[in-house]
Amino acid sequence: MNRDELLALPVTVDVETAGRALSIGRTKAFQLAKAGQFPARVLRLGGKYRVVTADLLELLGVAPTRSDGASATDAPIAPTVEDFGGPRLEQHPTQLHALSAS
Numbered sequence: 001m002n003r004d005e006l007l008a009l010p011v012t013v014d015v016e017t018a019g020r021a022l023s024i025g026r027t028k029a030f031q032l033a034k035a036g037q038f039p040a041r042v043l044r045l046g047g048k049y050r051v052v053t054a055d056l057l058e059l060l061g062v063a064p065t066r067s068d069g070a071s072a073t074d075a076p077i078a079p080t081v082e083d084f085g086g087p088r089l090e091q092h093p094t095q096l097h098a099l100s101a102s
Contacts, residue, residue: 001020001021003062006021006056006057006060006062007057007062009021009053009056010053011052011053011054012043012050012051012052012053013050013051013053013056014048014049014050014051015029015030015033015038015042015049015050015051016029016030017051018038018040018051018056021056021060022039022056022059022060030049033049033051034049038051039059040052040055040056040058040059041055
């Protein structure tokens with residue numbers, strides 16, 4: 001599987017698909033999953049096995065990219081008050097004073 005195919009996978013995939021991504025045959029992939037030795041997290045849902053895609057991507061060293069083109073493993077972008085149109089604290093010394101006085 002190429003990078004684009006890997007990044008297009010849903011949140012979980014069947015063991016056969018995960019095995020294909022890892023170049024593991026179907027039989028071996030199921031043996032590993034049943035033995036609890038599959039190299040990525042496997043969920044058992046009823047009689048079915050599902051592999052967590054995020055674990056699979058991490059194992060393969062494939063980092064999803066954000067919409068701005070940066071790698072998702074780059075420093076996270078946490079929203080700030082400014083992102084929502086709020087005031088910057090350094091623009092309001094009275095707010096800084098009020099916070100430091102409490």
